[in-house]
Amino acid sequence: MDDIDKTGNLRRKAEEEFKKRKKLSSFEQKEKVDLQAMVHELQVRQSELELQNEELIQAREKEHKLEEQLRQSQKMEAIGVLAAGVAHDFNNILTAIIGFGAMAKKRLKEDSISKEYIEEMLAGAERAAELTRGLLAFSRKQVIIPKLQNLNTIVFTIEKMLSRLLRENIEFKTVLSSSDIIVKVDASQIEQVLLNLATNARDAMPDGGYLIIETGVADIDKHYAEANLFENPGRYAVLTVSDTGIGMAPKTSLNIFEPFYTTKEVGKGTGLGLAIVYGVIKQHGGNINVYSEPGKGTTFRIYLPLLQSAEDIKPEIVEAIPMGKGETILIAEDEPNVRKVSRMYLQEYGYKTIEADNGGEAVKKYKENADKVSLLLFDIIMPIKNGRDAYEEINKLNHTVKVIFMSGYTDDIVAKKGILEDGFEFLSKPLNLDTLLRKVRGVLDRQNAFKEQ
Ligand SMILES: Nc1ncnc2c1ncn2[C@@H]1O[C@H](COP(=O)(O)OP(=O)(O)O)[C@@H](O)[C@H]1O
Numbered sequence: 001m002d003d004i005d006k007t008g009n010l011r012r013k014a015e016e017e018f019k020k021r022k023k024l025s026s027f028e029q030k031e032k033v034d035l036q037a038m039v040h041e042l043q044v045r046q047s048e049l050e051l052q053n054e055e056l057i058q059a060r061e062k063e064h065k066l067e068e069q070l071r072q073s074q075k076m077e078a079i080g081v082l083a084a085g086v087a088h089d090f091n092n093i094l095t096a097i098i099g100f101g102a103m104a105k106k107r108l109k110e111d112s113i114s115k116e117y118i119e120e121m122l123a124g125a126e127r128a129a130e131l132t133r134g135l136l137a138f139s140r141k142q143v144i145i146p147k148l149q150n151l152n153t154i155v156f157t158i159e160k161m162l163s164r165l166l167r168e169n170i171e172f173k174t175v176l177s178s179s180d181i182i183v184k185v186d187a188s189q190i191e192q193v194l195l196n197l198a199t200n201a202r203d204a205m206p207d208g209g210y211l212i213i214e215t216g217v218a219d220i221d222k223h224y225a226e227a228n229l230f231e232n233p234g235r236y237a238v239l240t241v242s243d244t245g246i247g248m249a250p251k252t253s254l255n256i257f258e259p260f261y262t263t264k265e266v267g268k269g270t271g272l273g274l275a276i277v278y279g280v281i282k283q284h285g286g287n288i289n290v291y292s293e294p295g296k297g298t299t300f301r302i303y304l305p306l307l308q309s310a311e312d313i314k315p316e317i318v319e320a321i322p323m324g325k326g327e328t329i330l331i332a333e334d335e336p337n338v339r340k341v342s343r344m345y346l347q348e349y350g351y352k353t354i355e356a357d358n359g360g361e362a363v364k365k366y367k368e369n370a371d372k373v374s375l376l377l378f379d380i381i382m383p384i385k386n387g388r389d390a391y392e393e394i395n396k397l398n399h400t401v402k403v404i405f406m407s408g409y410t411d412d413i414v415a416k417k418g419i420l421e422d423g424f425e426f427l428s429k430p431l432n433l434d435t436l437l438r439k440v441r442g443v444l445d446r447q448n449a450f451k452e453q
């Protein structure tokens with residue numbers, strides 16, 4: 001009996017246990033399903049978060065890149081201001097050295113021993129002027145004379161000169177777009193850009209390689225324009241210069257546009273080549289990118305605002321320096337050396353001159369000599385009255401008075417008062433003897449035609 005009871009008890013216990021377990025396991029099962037749903041939800045949430053995180057990282061990287069670009073361009077701006085200041089003063093000094101040197105040379109006999117010295121002196125001064133021009137170009141203070149040009153023609157024109165610069169182990173190719181690419185640029189400046197880039201490519205390929213210059217067109221959308229510090233979105237002409245040379249590390253490519261940055265040994269590089277390129281392109285409202293890796297060559301991509309229509313683009317014809325016919329020119333210039341050089345140039349070539357060292361004096365001298373003066377040669381920045389104001393005052397007395405403005409750099413006033421935009425004749429300093437005399441003759445000869453209109 002005991003045994004039976006025992007068994008019955010045991011069975012009951014087992015049944016209870018079983019029931020309990022069954023209950024628990026259905027409860028557990030429900031819990032399991034819930035848990036699975038939660039896990040799934042968590043997984044979904046996690047991948048959402050991962051995605052968001054990824055986006056955040058990308059946004060931060062983009063912001064970082066933009067900040068870096070902005071910092072870089074501000075730094076370039078600051079260096080530019082410094083460089084422009086130095087270059088401006090040097091320009092005036094060099095105008096005097098080159099001007100007087102050229103005059104002295106002209107007066108010496110062919111066999112004079114001093115002639116060689118002076119030639120050396122002038123060559124040195126020209127090199128200094130070259131450096132100054134480089135600094136001015138970098139700081140975008142150089143006066144550029146933009147005209148409608150076909151980019152293909154510019155590349156085609158300079159091709160021969162570039163191939164002369166390269167060694168025989170460098171294969172040079174141009175790939176020009178089949179349609180005209182019309183841009184408004186100072187052609188000589190773009191040639192300078194190509195020259196500097198080609199020189200660097202040559203230096204980067206001591207063992208030979210390929211240099212390829214391509215022209216094309218690209219649409220820059222708002223997004224890309226913002227991300228790459230373009231002034232405006234739109235259609236751009238693209239000039240690509242690639243080489244298969246040594247390339248450069250990312251750290252190097254960050255600094256290459258700064259003036260005086262060079263990795264070349266002393267005497268081999270000035271570090272101004274790319275600074276000039278940068279300045280010229282920015283001054284033309286364009287942009288420049290560099291893609292490079294060590295050992296994998298380098299590609300510079302230049303963007304210039306594209307124009308739709310083409311005007312007649314005529315080549316310039318170079319003629320002998322024209323002589324004066326005894327006309328009187330009123331020179332207003334506050335820098336004594338520049339004034340003296342201009343006077344000497346003009347007198348040497350058959351003109352009479354009257355001088356003023358400021359704008360107020362210029363107006364006074366004009367009034368005294370109104371019947372004699374055929375042309376005004378005015379510096380733009382002068383004490384008392386600037387060149388433009390002095391001209392305006394004289395123009396009130398004589399509407400047909402002719403003027404040529406000159407300046408060492410594009411001072412604010414040039415931009416503000418739009419000397420160039422208003423179609424005035426303009427000369428940049430250091431004055432070039434040829435250019436001055438041609439311009440003076442050209443303007444004087446146009447005077448009659450102008451009056452008839
Ligand atoms: N095509 C190129 N391949 C490799 N490195 C280049 C190239 N162009 C420029 N660089 C680097 O940029 C530096 C600055 O160039 P640049 O301003 O022309 O000055 P420089 O040629 O006088 O050194 C060079 O010293 C060189 O390190």
Ligand SMILES: [Mg+2]
Nearest residue numbers: 199200273274
């Ligand atoms: Mg260089």
